[in-house]
Amino acid sequence: MNIGEKTIADAGRGGAGGAASGIGVIEVTALRRRYGAAGRRAKGEPERGRRSRAGTRESYEAVSGIDFTVARGELFALLGTNGAGKTSTLELLEGLAAPSAGRVRVLGHDPFRERGRVRPRIGVMLQEGGFPAELTPEETLRMWAGCTTGARPVEEALGSVGLDRRRNVRVKQLSGGERRRLDLALALLGRPEVLFLDEPTTGLDTEARHVTWELIRELRDSGTTIVLTTHYLEEAEELADRLAILHDGRIATAGHVADVVAAHPSHLSFELPDGFHLGDLPPLGELGVISHETTGRTVRLRTNELQRAATGVLVWAQDKGITLRGLDVRSASLEEAFLHIAKGLENT
């Protein structure tokens, strides 16, 4: 499938590339970001840039013309493999860099050129925050609160991320997960209208992750617009109203989680009893099966019409009076959709 066509089609029906409702608090149009010289590149990642005569990478386009809109109070997740362009995109939204081409508007302003108008209204949690190592979380928050208009009480900020009991420990003695929580507390301090979270739960243990999800949900429910990047598909499924999966700097697919998942085939598998063969099943095409494979006696069917395929197989089994052992019927998951896109199969 052509990536550009898909993005445009999705934007057209307003449920995917376009915001769910209302005017976008964040509007991104034909956005591009090119880095000047050879930079960081994930191991094994193919190069996608101009080359100098010496053969080194001269410039590199990390964001290659993307469009999306996020409505007020919406939580939008950016997913993608390492190096797909998530952080490069987020930094443009945060006003930390100017795009090479295209347009970004956050709360109606250009976040880079009109930084003074946008910055007080947004909260930013970078992928790697830097704190003075000798300060405690409480001192760090007090210092930030001093520079923030209308800051939350420091107590409240510490409590919201579960750092109350670690308030007096020096930052250098905090665990990685505790530092992430301090990062989040700083991003929330100014009661932002728009919150950007770059991998907010990386390094958190399961309990802390769930507590953070709860906090993010509360913020969203109280009207905060949130854009987050994550490598945890479960996190996107739990939190996101809509998401975009980036691949090679482009939006490979975007939409509500259920729609993104529904665009990928479901699976049906079972064991054929002794004496039966694949050819004994009703014609697979008539059951809406798009492909199949067999391993030993196990049959695996892929279909975009799960109910029809499952009904056909079950009615057949009942008519024959047989029990299908190992019967497994499942819709595609976000993980399958993601892996499909990550392998570049969306273009085929």
Ligand SMILES: Nc1ncnc2c1ncn2[C@@H]1O[C@H](COP(=O)(O)OP(=O)(O)OP(=O)(O)O)[C@@H](O)[C@H]1O
């Ligand atoms: N300062 C830079 N100079 C040159 N290239 C860069 C720079 N920063 C990022 N890149 C390249 O841009 C591409 C996208 O990087 P980016 O950090 O946006 O990806 P990502 O999707 O956030 O990845 P990850 O999941 O690993 O954080 C990568 O190929 C990276 O090497």
